[in-house]
Amino acid sequence: MTVVAVVAEPPREGLVLPELAETTPLSGEEAADLYAAAYKDVVSAVADSGGDLLVNYRSDVDLPEKHHGEQSAEEELRALARDxxxxxDDTRFEVQVGTTRSARVGNTITHLLDREEATSAAAISPTAPLLARTHVDGAAMKLxxxxxxxxxxxxxxxYYAGFADTIDFQGAYEPPAVETMATRAVDAGHAVEYTEMLPTIDTAAGLRSLVSLVRSRVTAGRIVPEFTAMQIDDLGLRVEDDDxxxxxRE
Known part of the structure; x- marks a missing residue:
């Protein structure tokens, strides 16, 4: 069984998705609400899969003081997962360790493979709400x-990085991360396989792609990420292509 770590931050204004507040019609608070919805969809997909869900979160000790909340980071993320x-209650939550994304993911994956002797482990971004159970299970088969x-x-x-063996994770998410990580894997003597490409909501371009895909699926009567779709509808988001x-926003 693959241990699947959703690498999350508490959805607080200015902490998550800061680019959206600068480059889209969304405010910082609305961007945080969208992050929370996407996190809930990703957690649901992993929980429905054959993987072993782990929420790997940044604690308040690791966050700038201005981003501290009334609840602890764990309590906030637990409440969203509970919803x-x-x-x-049975979902596993563990604090991230490390000062960068690469370090935090590397420490988590290495701990799961080496210390806990997991057969395989994966790190998933909570900003990929189109992730479905089939993606998680398909990637596990490839591992x-x-x-x-x-x-x-x-x-x-x-958005997904799965490992049956470790690599050198230092700077592994340096952009373009898909190239950097593949290079690290090959340098370690590992074969690399890929799962389906999906947009994330970290950037305006990614959000545009997601909004169009979700609205298309709603029109076609197909499955959509429940919480993100509701948030898109509540925000009245759509894509125009005049210039x-x-x-x-509608």
Whole structure:
């Protein structure tokens, strides 16, 4: 069984998705609400899969004081997971260790593989709400024959990074992360496989892609990420393409 770590931060204004508040019609508070919705969809997908869910969170000790909240980071993320899963008492939560994204993911993956002797472990971004159970299970199948499996985003980032063996994680998420991580894997003598490309909401371009895909699925009567779709509808987000694709509000 693959241990799947959702690498999350508490959804607080200015801490999460800061680029959206600067480059889209969303305010910082609305960007945080969208992050929370995406996190709930990702946690739900992993919980429905055959993987072993772990929420790997940044504690308040590791956050700037201006981003401290009334609740602790763990309490805040537990409450959201509880809402998404109709109870999260059995969900495993552990604090991230490290000063950068690469270090935090590397420490988590290395601990799971070396200390806990997990067969495989994966790190997933909570900003990829189109992630489904099938993506998680499909990647786990590929990890049986490939030491490294990557889920790329259209802009060269990685929303899924799965490992059956470790690599040198120092700077592994340096952009373009999909290239950097593949290079580290090959340098370690590992074969690399890929899972489906999905957009994330970390950037305006990624959010535009997500909004269009979700609205298309709603129109077609297909499955959508429940919480993110509701948030998109509540915010009235859509994409216009008069002089290039632009995110607007109805």
């Amino acid at each position: 998404a899963l109709d109870g999260a 049986r024959n490939n030491p490294v499996v990557l889920g790329p985003t259209p802009d060269g980032d990685v 290039g694709p632009t995110l607007v």
